Amino acid sequence: EVQLVESGGRVERPGGSLRLSCEASGFIFDDYGMNWVRQAPGKGLEWVSGIDRNGDSTHYAESVKGRFTISRDNAKSVLYLQINSLRVEDTALYHCARDFSPYGSSSAMAVWGQGTTVTVSS
Amino acid sequence: SYVLTQAPSVSVAPGLTATITCGGPNITTKSVHWYQQKPGQAPVLVVYDDKVRPSGIPERFSGSKSGNTATLTISRVEAGDEAVYYCQVWDRTSDRVFGGGTKLAVL
Numbered sequence: 164e165v166q167l168v169e170s171g172g173r174v175e176r177p178g179g180s181l182r183l184s185c186e187a188s189g190f191i192f193d194d195y196g197m198n199w200v201r202q203a204p205g206k207g208l209e210w211v212s213g214i215d216r217n218g219d220s221t222h223y224a225e226s227v228k229g230r231f232t233i234s235r236d237n238a239k240s241v242l243y244l245q246i247n248s249l250r251v252e253d254t255a256l257y258h259c260a261r262d263f264s265p266y267g268s269s270s271a272m273a274v275w276g277q278g279t280t281v282t283v284s285s
Numbered sequence: 286s287y288v289l290t291q292a293p294s295v296s297v298a299p300g301l302t303a304t305i306t307c308g309g310p311n312i313t314t315k316s317v318h319w320y321q322q323k324p325g326q327a328p329v330l331v332v333y334d335d336k337v338r339p340s341g342i343p344e345r346f347s348g349s350k351s352g353n354t355a356t357l358t359i360s361r362v363e364a365g366d367e368a369v370y371y372c373q374v375w376d377r378t379s380d381r382v383f384g385g386g387t388k389l390a391v392l
Contacts, residue, residue, distance in 0.1 A: 198381070200328075200383075207369075207371065207383060207384075207385050207386040208320070208322075208328065208371050208373075208383040208386070209383065210373075210380065210381040210382065210383060213380065213381065222380045223380075224379075224380070225286065225379075258327060258328075260328075263318075263330065263333055263339075269316065269318075269333060269334060270316065270318070270373070270374070270375035270381055271316075271318040271330055271333035271334070271373070272318075272320075272328075272330065272373075272381075273330050273333075273339060275327035275328055275329075276327065277326075277327050278327065
């Protein structure tokens with residue numbers, strides 16, 4: 164079964180840091196680009212960051228550039244998101260999502276995890 | 286930054302057809318994808334590359350594009366189709382972009 168399971172979310176103070184993880188199973192991890200998409204409480208989906216198959220190319224939404232770092236460990240089939248300088252507005256459910264097709268031929272995201280919750284509060 | 290515009294809500298009676306639209310500049314030049322999200326669940330891809338249904342998605346779901354608008358059409362609407370639907374594209378300046386979402390209410 165193709166599956167993504169996120170972890171690492173917690174309550175953190177503004178200015179703090181945390182690292183989210185996403186464990187993949189059921190598919191060849193290093194065939195696919197991966198993404199993080201977040202959803203603030205009661206709000207819509209916001210793409211946050213993406214990384215290509217090899218980890219050589221990374222992309223970020225303007226709202227998180229300079230604070231978030233996406234990375235992956237293909238040997239372990241794990242995707243990461245390092246979040247620094249946390250802000251209240253980073254409070255959200257963070258999903259990892261797999262590209263629909265291998266080798267990046269489509270920007271659709273076909274496999275989603277259930278998400279991990281980050282709450283930023285003083 | 287690139288912006289996709291969706292109506293906040295659409296209502297339809299069971300058995301009828303729901304039309305959900307997504308507008309954006311030059312959307313005709315972009316591949317549009319559609320996701321369904323039910324409360325407490327992760328999004329599910331229901332249409333990709335404008336009009337292609339992934340395996341397991343009912344034929345009742347179809348996508349199209351005309352002018353500056355992409356459309357998700359759900360035929361013979363069922364109570365289980367009640368959800369928020371998001372469109373998404375890739376843009377050269379903004380990377381992946383989602384619309385604000387349309388809540389489909391089945392009356």
